[in-house]
Amino acid sequence: MIHRRKFLLSATLWFVGTSSLTHASVINGHMPWSPFPMSPPEFERPGPWQFFTADEAVAIEAVVDRIIPPDPETPGGKEAGCAVFIDRQLKGPYGSGAGLYNLGPFIKGTKQQGPQSPLTPAELYRKGLAGLDKYCKASLGGKAFAQLSSDQQDDVLKKVESGQAKFEEVDAQGFFDALLKDVPEGFFSDPIHGGNRNMVGWSMIGFPGIRYDYRDWVHRHNERYPHPPVSIAGRADWTPHKS
Amino acid sequence: MARKLPAKDVVIIGLGWTGSILAHELADAGLEVVAIERGPWRNTATDYPPGYVADELRYRIRHELFLRPEQTTFTFRNKMDQTALPIRSWGAFMPPNGVGGGGVHWNAETWRFLPSDFVLRTHLTQRYGAGFLPQDMTIQDWGVTYDELEPHYDRFEYLCGTSGQAGNLKGQIIDGGNPFEGPRSRPYPTPPQGQPFSHTLFGKAAHELGYKPFPQPSGNLSRAYKNPLGMRLGPCTYCGFCEWFGCGNYSKASPQTTILPALLRKPNFSARDNSEVKSINVDGSGKRATGVTFVDTDGNEWEQPADLVILSAFTIFNVQLLLLSKIGKPYDPVSNTGVVGRNFTHQTISDVTSFFDPAKFIFNPFIASGAIGMCIDEFNGDNFDHGPHGFVGGGYVGQVQTNGRPIETAPVPPGTPRWGVEWKKAVKENYQSALKPGTGVHGSMYSYRDVYVDLDPTYKDRFGRPLARITMDFHDNEIKQNAFLTDKFAEIFKAMGAKQVVREYRKPPYDVTKYQTTHLCGGAIMGTDPSTSALNRYLQNWDVANLFVMGASAFPQNAGYNPTGTVAALAFWAAEAIRTKYLKNPGQLINA
Numbered sequence: 001m002i003h004r005r006k007f008l009l010s011a012t013l014w015f016v017g018t019s020s021l022t023h024a025s026v027i028n029g030h031m032p033w034s035p036f037p038m039s040p041p042e043f044e045r046p047g048p049w050q051f052f053t054a055d056e057a058v059a060i061e062a063v064v065d066r067i068i069p070p071d072p073e074t075p076g077g078k079e080a081g082c083a084v085f086i087d088r089q090l091k092g093p094y095g096s097g098a099g100l101y102n103l104g105p106f107i108k109g110t111k112q113q114g115p116q117s118p119l120t121p122a123e124l125y126r127k128g129l130a131g132l133d134k135y136c137k138a139s140l141g142g143k144a145f146a147q148l149s150s151d152q153q154d155d156v157l158k159k160v161e162s163g164q165a166k167f168e169e170v171d172a173q174g175f176f177d178a179l180l181k182d183v184p185e186g187f188f189s190d191p192i193h194g195g196n197r198n199m200v201g202w203s204m205i206g207f208p209g210i211r212y213d214y215r216d217w218v219h220r221h222n223e224r225y226p227h228p229p230v231s232i233a234g235r236a237d238w239t240p241h242k243s
Numbered sequence: 244m245a246r247k248l249p250a251k252d253v254v255i256i257g258l259g260w261t262g263s264i265l266a267h268e269l270a271d272a273g274l275e276v277v278a279i280e281r282g283p284w285r286n287t288a289t290d291y292p293p294g295y296v297a298d299e300l301r302y303r304i305r306h307e308l309f310l311r312p313e314q315t316t317f318t319f320r321n322k323m324d325q326t327a328l329p330i331r332s333w334g335a336f337m338p339p340n341g342v343g344g345g346g347v348h349w350n351a352e353t354w355r356f357l358p359s360d361f362v363l364r365t366h367l368t369q370r371y372g373a374g375f376l377p378q379d380m381t382i383q384d385w386g387v388t389y390d391e392l393e394p395h396y397d398r399f400e401y402l403c404g405t406s407g408q409a410g411n412l413k414g415q416i417i418d419g420g421n422p423f424e425g426p427r428s429r430p431y432p433t434p435p436q437g438q439p440f441s442h443t444l445f446g447k448a449a450h451e452l453g454y455k456p457f458p459q460p461s462g463n464l465s466r467a468y469k470n471p472l473g474m475r476l477g478p479c480t481y482c483g484f485c486e487w488f489g490c491g492n493y494s495k496a497s498p499q500t501t502i503l504p505a506l507l508r509k510p511n512f513s514a515r516d517n518s519e520v521k522s523i524n525v526d527g528s529g530k531r532a533t534g535v536t537f538v539d540t541d542g543n544e545w546e547q548p549a550d551l552v553i554l555s556a557f558t559i560f561n562v563q564l565l566l567l568s569k570i571g572k573p574y575d576p577v578s579n580t581g582v583v584g585r586n587f588t589h590q591t592i593s594d595v596t597s598f599f600d601p602a603k604f605i606f607n608p609f610i611a612s613g614a615i616g617m618c619i620d621e622f623n624g625d626n627f628d629h630g631p632h633g634f635v636g637g638g639y640v641g642q643v644q645t646n647g648r649p650i651e652t653a654p655v656p657p658g659t660p661r662w663g664v665e666w667k668k669a670v671k672e673n674y675q676s677a678l679k680p681g682t683g684v685h686g687s688m689y690s691y692r693d694v695y696v697d698l699d700p701t702y703k704d705r706f707g708r709p710l711a712r713i714t715m716d717f718h719d720n721e722i723k724q725n726a727f728l729t730d731k732f733a734e735i736f737k738a739m740g741a742k743q744v745v746r747e748y749r750k751p752p753y754d755v756t757k758y759q760t761t762h763l764c765g766g767a768i769m770g771t772d773p774s775t776s777a778l779n780r781y782l783q784n785w786d787v788a789n790l791f792v793m794g795a796s797a798f799p800q801n802a803g804y805n806p807t808g809t810v811a812a813l814a815f816w817a818a819e820a821i822r823t824k825y826l827k828n829p830g831q832l833i834n835a
Contacts, residue, residue, distance in 0.1 A: 114334055
């Protein structure tokens, strides 16, 4: 007798789906089997912002392009889709802090005890981006971050990083630490998540993505792996009819 | 009100490696067995298809396969006079969840502990004198010896098809293997995995320095293998998405690939998933377990009566469930009495990141498996004279780099800015020519009077039960050990031709945000004296005779190896004791 658990197909629920939202079942007699993948990935498409407001989007695109600036060989964070990646992440379970322990009391502890803030990543970005523009306008002639020159932008970010620049509503350094985690994730994660567009991050370093089988290569030492990267979505030149 | 289910002979709490082993052994003995697992059922082919499982963000960064802290977590503090705070997102270790447990997403590094590790206090006292050990160090002998466990290590390795090179076959030392290992009765079931460039280079440099390097024993298989239960595994493809991920290729030994299909064919076995045990129930005498109470994800509460209870959850959940069920006397570090929560340990891990000339070295770091690499064991356990060094313990060191996944593994030289043009340039320049073993120095952590687990006075889980509270810090002995090992490890990378070698020593205080390993050990330890151990040498609870507690929670202290081989050997050892001794005469197997 097998009572199969119900499978979650909802796009937003896959992340938490395997824990609290599935039903208990009794399994015996043989291995439970259902055809098709259990929790296939979601594909983030280009398109309108899902989390950021228009102003926030202008700011975050400017920020990601300074964290990872464009150079003659490799696009920067903006063209690579890092802002889109963060937008989709903040809209989803990461943004709401889903799955984290969120019962109080919230007490500031030692660094070794880990983060104790009740702020979700979504709230951190909302307050952090507002704080950044407010700081720039107050100290740099009324200009928002995106309106500054690249050098001015770098200068502001260095002040945020060092703790010299403070925001009113949120810990500016904490916000910057989140950026330093999230922006490279957007540059190097699989393109299905909205960043690393055309696998530019992977091409830059020579990471082949999900090539999967290197049995022919394990004994080929000190030789550059020649094949271009492959994403979970394949490669554009495999499916030219799709963008 | 809990609904009562028909009684079973055996109830198993947690269906990971040890739960699967015990379920199979006891169902094989003809008993009616039910296993209750907190997380979901997981299936090799459909839960980890190679077409999408290689997703670093989803599985490595967002922890898809692990327990969610909102389900339950722990509180943590370094010292007894601090207020412990909850671990809100995982860091230093990653508790598993679901059928297969940690066996799904482990590296599959399959080690045996040294013979001297099992008689540690006796051995060190005899060699160095009792005064050599720090006063507050509470290490103990295990009550079981390597020779007794050898057949059970062997069974686990042949269950998994472990790939490796024997170094000591029935006392005969064999070139190319680990000459320090205890004698093994048979060679590994499959030959070692192939070794990529950096791992090979490490072995060569170590050999030239006079060490005896050997391939790390791997549960990612070098070739196809059929195990004694008839399960078939395929050769590993070195895909570089192993630990933190499930293997859809049937190449990594897991309960799913080695036991569960055979177990589920037995009509006297059933499993319940998405069901969390809330308590082990004990009768009025306090000496006999009557079964367990569990709650499923729909919120239904059930009582499962059973004659025999096997507690086989993750280490610290074993300890927590004993405390919540009021089985055994809780440990009190002040009076140094009680046993449950005592001798809690983790691991002392550090790393060395090294940078080579990009014009001369192309490592292709993405070609790897979870248990790949070359290691040396000269500085493990008591394989060297500790007299001149003023510490005890040690670990293996090795180039055991498992991946080139770029979010996790894009090392840049010290002094590089954390972002911007210079950072981007350094990432690009060094990706192919930098090495970051990850857990290159795999040091022991010995036990101390003020490192323990109890119940938190403030923070609760989603059922309102107290969270387990960890009080843990590094002691001088481990810090000295780590500095010694890290320096030895760094010398080998220099000999490989690195232009820059960065030593990342493990420093106190213990930091719960920095990943080390998931090798939490102790808290419900085995031993020979009921006043200093929760379990006897057969993993049987000293107080409740029909309760056996599996897992690394039984380790009196942690050795300088990955624990799974020893965890599984102990499970087979306990299963044999139940089958050959306990079932004939249910009661305490040892009269203390």
